[in-house]
Amino acid sequence: MNTISRFFWFCSGVHLATLEKHPTEHNKYVGIGATIFFTGLFAALSGGYAMYFVFKGDSGAVFFAVLFGLIWGLAIFNMDRYIVSSINKSASTTKQVWQATPRILLAIMIGIVISRPLELKIFDKEIKERLKVSYLNNQRSKIDTLNAAFGNKYKIELAKLGDLKTRRDTMANAIKSEEQKLNFEIFGNKTTETSGIMGYGPYAKRKETELSQRRQSLDTLSAEVRRLENFVDGRKQFDGLMAEKIYTSKELDSLANIAGFADRNWALGQLSFSPNGKPDLSTSMAITFIGLLFIFFECLPVFVKLMSSRGPYDRSVENVETSQIYESDKDKDFEVTVIDGVHNTRISTEIAKRKNKLNLPQQYEI
Template sequence: MDKINRFFWFCSGAHIPTLEKYSSEQNKYTGIGATIFFTGLFAALSGGYAMYFVFKGDDLAVVFAIIFGLLWGAAIFNMDRYIVSSINKSASISKQVLQATPRILLAIMIGIVISRPIELKIFDKEIKERLKVSYLNGQRSKIDTLNKAFQNKYQVEFGRLNQQKATRDSLEKGIKTDRQKLNFEIFGNKTTETSGVLGYGPFAKRKEAEIQQRTAELDSLKANINKAESFIDKRKEFDGLFTAKLYTDKQLDSLANLAGFADRNWALGQLKFNADGTSDNNTALAVTFIGLLFIFFECLPVFVKLMSARGPYDYVLADGDEVSIYESKKNKDFRFEVADNVHETRVDSETSKQKEIIKGKAYRDLERYDWDKE
């Protein structure tokens, strides 16, 4: 436990020799260090998972994911460690908040970045289903676009073909009616257009000749229609309309599994909406709260440092910094004072140019002098 505590103290950015003297402060910095460590760990997992999808299908995808995950986790860990350790507890509350504000904004951005890949993994099944729907709709739209473009390209041929089909339907309907009239005439059924005389008379012969003539016209028209349809089918095959088909379930599964990071990220955003375009509040809240959880977790070390009272460890660090600054300033002032005195004793018999040379030499001599030893 002692080694674990010391490791977490290191993660918190604390000065370990000083912290060891104050046991009341140790648990606080153990918690802060553990939070920073696990934030870096989650960042490593998130970055590795995102990189795995970038190189998915490559033989070295796992290697790239591990390397990038470790680098990304180390970068986030180092950044969090600096953010927490740089907050000055000796300053006033307002100044501490002012110092922490850009760090909190940066922590929010980091939380958003590391939470996204983890959200993709949590909603993996729902994302695949939404991708299948998207790919199927995209293929259907592609086929409709091809058909529409083909019809516009061969608009004249389609117009002539539709006109021929309308004429064919009209001829077939007329021939059917004439055959019924012929039957009425042969069997002696009295109507406004039949004689009512039983037998195969002159009127029946004339009607049958008309039917045969119209049947021949219909056969010729059907032949022309078949030629036109054959021409259009060949053009469809040439333009690729026959090869454009809707995806099968197996193809959709394969496409969803091979989807890249951008497609999956888009699908995650679309989970907030139903298929009909209405909002899916349940899924939207789930995605939002997971993102907020990681953002809060990333900001937690900063909040803990801000909320914690100023303890003896903070006082000792602040006093040590003030003493170091005071001693450094005192030594600097003393050296300049001695240098000025040396300069004054040597410049009486020298020219102005020689004075500057001597003064510079005096400063260099003072820099080589061991003041701490003296």
């Protein structure tokens, strides 16, 4: 426990020799150091996860993720350690708040950065489903755009093909009707257009001759339709329309699994809305509160340092710093006296003024 406590004291950025003299302050700085440590740990996990998606599919993805995660975690840890240790508890409350304001803003930015990749992992399943919908809609839109462009490019040929198909279908239906009438005439079925006499008579022969001519015309028309269809299909193949198709479920799963960080981040933002565009309040609130949780966790060390009262450790640190400042000023004044070769009366007067300004105890004499 002593080793763990000293480690967390180190994380909080305290002066260990001074803190050890004040047992009542130990637990406070253990808590502050633990908060800073776990913030750096979450930052490492977040950065490593983000980098894993950058290099996903590469053989060195895990290595780069671990390396970047460690570097990013240490950077955030060092920054948090500096932010907390740099707040001067000897200053007034207003001054402390002003000192902490830019640090809190920086902590908010860090909280946003480290929370995003972890949110991507938390909502991984929902993100994949939203990506599938997006990929499918984009593919449909792409196919529709290509078809529209192709229709404008070959407008005359497509119109001619449609007209020929209409004529072919009309002629084919007419031939079927005439064939039925011929059968009625041959088998003696009485209608308004048949004699009702069974046999292969003059009327049947004439009707068969007409049908033969119509079939030849239909064959010619069908050949023209096939020729024009081959031309259109060739143009579609050349323009890439034949290669485009709607994704299958297996293809959508594969695309969602290899989606990059940018696509997944976009999909996470879209989870706040349902597929029809209406706001999804429950999911939006869940994402927001997770982000706020990490932001609060990042700001927590600064808040703890601000809310804590000025304890004996802070007073000891202030005395040590004041003594060091005084010793530094005394050394500077001594150097000036030697170099200038001037009587030290004026120098001693300046030192006395500085002692009074710094409120130093009387035992610090020249």
